[in-house]
Amino acid sequence: MNADLTEEEMRRALFGEAQQEVQVSAPPVQEPAPEVVFTKPIATPAAKKKTAKAFTPRLRVTLRVTLRVTLRVGNEFEGKMIELVHDADTLSSLLAEQEAVKEARKKYKYVEVVSVKSM
Template identity: 45%
Template sequence: MNENLSEEEMRQALFGTTNNDAVLEAPDLRVMSDQQHVSKARPAPTSRSPKLKVTLRVTAEFEGKAEMFVYEASTLSSLIAEQEAKAEAKKRKFKYFELVSIESV
């Protein structure tokens, strides 16, 4: 075996005989257009915070006339939303609370 092979001889041994003159060029596949695409301006996203709607049945006196109290809390935690709703109902002089529902808005 000949240890002093040239680079060309090594290529021929590894890849077989190639014809350097017949190098094929890849065709240009880019799509050319006359008009430049302009995207429409998107409206600015409104910053909507997650909200829960808490519905409580509230009374000012025990076994008294019940009213429905609705509070919208800007949180995803139902526990915190319920606590905020009860605190708001206390500000409006209600003493007794019964949780009716907590819904995502």
């Protein structure tokens, strides 16, 4: 294969023989543009109608779920345990349990979850 091809030969090899375009070298004649005067349009006092907005139904749901978490807590290992009840306003029982354990750990060392019930 010959590596010394010209650009024109490469174009013919890729795209085939193309019809030669007739090139006109005459400069385009520019005609003088007519003078344009801009004026403000006169505002007519027409009654403008406001477009009606599309009705979008919206619902607001307010839920208040209180979960009651019962814990057994104490400061001695295998010692006396006290039952502690924690009320959490959340929909998630996992979050309610974590919140109750976090609060109980502030005062007690050993915490055991007994139950999580919805009220």
